Amino acid sequence: MSFLDLKNVTKIYPNGTKAVHETSLSVDEGEFMVFVGPSGCGKSTLLRMVAGLEDITEGDINLDGKLINEVDPSERDVAMVFQNYALYPHMNVYNNLAYGLKNRGIDKETIEQKVNDAAKLLQISDYLQRKPSMLSGGQRQRVAMGRAIVRNPKIFLFDEPLSNLDAKLRIQMRLEIKKLQQKVGVTSIFVTHDQVEAMTLADRLAVINNGIIEQLGTPIEIYDNPKSLFVAGFIGSPQMNFLDGNIKNKTLSAEGFEIKDIGSDFEGEVKLGIRPEHLSQSENSLINLKVDLVEQLGSDNLVYGQLKDKKDFCYRCPGNLTIEKGADLSLNIENNKYYIFDKSTGKRVN
Amino acid sequence: MTRFITSSFSHLILLIGILIMVVPVWMIFASSTHTSSMINMNGLQMFLGDSFYENYLRVLLYQGGFFKEITALKMFFNSFIMATGVAILSVVTSLMAAYALVYYRIKYATLLFWIIFITILVPLELRIFPTYSVMAELNLVNSYFGLIVPISASAIATLFFRQFYKTVPDELLESAKLDGANTWRFFVDFLIPLSKTMIVAMLIFMFVFGYNQYLWPLLVTTSEQYWTVVMGLKMMSGSIVHRFAFVMMSMVPPILIIIVLQKYFIKGVFQDK
C-alpha cells in the first residue's frame, strides 16, 4: 500500500450532486501529485475528502497505513492551503503559524524555534508581528504556506492557492512551491485548473473530468500520450487541433487529405488530433492553411488560420520564420505525431 | 454663498433640536443645586445655586422608602448589580445560542431562530404574570437572581451574533479544524475575539436595558432592600430639589458607560467586521 491510498471513493452531496465517481488513486511518500481539470469537475471535493472536510459517501481513504474515513480533520495531521489563504485575521503572523502547534500541546520554546525556522525559510521573518490585513497578496500566500509547513504534517493539500495572485507573482510562487516541496520532501496534492501550473509542478498528475480521473501519469506521459479526447484537449497550450475524419481499411480520410496505414484496426467516425507544435512546412503537404493572424511570442510564432473547410487551425513555428497574414501555408505532420480518437466514446484508438 | 446659507440653516435646525433636548435637563440640574424654599418661591432655575453638595449628599445617604430602610446609594448598588447581571448573562447566552444555531447541524435551525426572533414581538409586560408566578414558585422573589434571570434572554443580541457568525468564512473554521481546534476552541479562539467589538456593544446595550427596567423589578421585589434607581424615581419622597438631584444622578451610569465605550458601540453595531 502506498502512502496515500484512495479506493473507489465516491462523493454524493446531500443535494444529490455526484461530485466524485468511484475514484482510486495512490500517492507515494514525498510525491507531488497535481489534480487538474476544468472548474466544477470535483477536484476540490476529492481534496477535501482527504482533508476530512467532506464526508466520504463510499470507498476508503488510507493515509500512512491507517484508514482515515472516520478520523476527524483535527486528528488527521494534514495541512491545507486555501485559495483565499484563510489566515486568522485577529492573530499576527507569528500566532497564525503557532496556533496549530499550540493546539498540539507543544512547549513554548519549541514553537518559537519552529515558527522562526519556517519564517526564515519563507522569508517572512520581518512580518511576524503584523496582522494579515497588513500584508500583500504574495506575503499572505507565504504565511499560508508557513502555517502548513511549520506543523510538519503528513501531507500538504493545496486548493488553487495561486489563483488570487497576479500573473508574474503566480509564476514566481509556483517555482517557490516546487523548490520548497523538494526541500521539505512532504507528500503534496495540488489542485489547479491551470494546465501550465499542473505540468510544471507535478511529479504525476491526475486529469479529472466530471468526477472521474481520465488519466494519471507524469506530465510528459500525458502530453505525449493522451488517452482520451478530453485529456488531449485539456493538456497543451495552445490547444490541440481537432479535425473530423473517417477510417476505413486503415486509411483515415479527413476534409481535404488522407493518411494511409494508420496503426489501428478501428473503423468509423473519428476525431484527428494534431498539436500545433507537431507541424512543419513542407513541399508535399497534407494540410493547407490560410493565415488569419500571427501572434509573435518572440521564441515562437502562433499562426492562426483556416483550412479549406473553414475549420480553425493553429500552427506553432519558430519565432525567426516570418509569416504574413493572408499567406497560404503547406503543412505536414512531423514524425507521424497525430492522435486519433473514437468520436462516440472519446477514447484513443491509435 | 447658497451653500453657506443652506448649511447655516441646517445647523440652526440642529441647534434648536439640541436645545429642546438639553434645556429641560439643564433646568433640572440647575434647580437641583438650589434650596427647596428658593424653588418653591421662584420656580425652576436656569443658573447654578450653591447647595450642590448639601442636596446630593443628603439624597445619597437619606433613608427613604415607606419603611425608611433604603438609601439612594443602595439603589444605585442594586441597579448596578441588576444591569451588569443582565448584560453579562444575556450576552453569554446569546453568544452561545447563536453559535449553536450557526455551527451545529441542528435540524430546523432557521425555524428555531425565527421562533427566538419572534419573541421580540412579545414584550415583557405581556408575559409578566406567568413569569412572576414561576419566580414566586421557585422562591426567587426578592433576590438579585429573580431580578436578573427572567429578562436575560435576548433575541436581539442573538440576532446580531448570528448574523455576524454567518459572515465568518467557512474556510476559517476548516483551517482551524485542520490546525487541531475543536468546536470549543474555535468558539473561544476565533468567534469571541472576532466579535469583540460587537460583544462590547451588546454589553452596553443590555446594561442600559437592565438599568432601565421598571415594571419587572417593581413586581418581583417587595422588600425595599431590592429597590432599583428607576423604581426609586417613582418612590422617592422628599422635597423637590432632592428629587431633582436624584433624577440627575440616575442619568449618570448609562451616560458614563456610553461615553467610555462609545467607540466600541458604534463600531460594533454599524460596521463590525
Ligand SMILES: Nc1ncnc2c1ncn2[C@@H]1O[C@H](COP(=O)(O)OP(=O)(O)O)[C@@H](O)[C@H]1O
Ligand atoms: N457543498 C456542496 N453541495 C452541493 N454540491 C456541491 C458542493 N460543493 C461542490 N458541489 C458540486 O460538486 C461539483 C464539484 O465541485 P468542486 O469539487 O468544488 O469542483 P472544482 O474544485 O473542481 O471546481 C460541482 O458540480 C459543484 O457544484
Ligand SMILES: [Mg+2]
Ligand atoms: Mg475548487
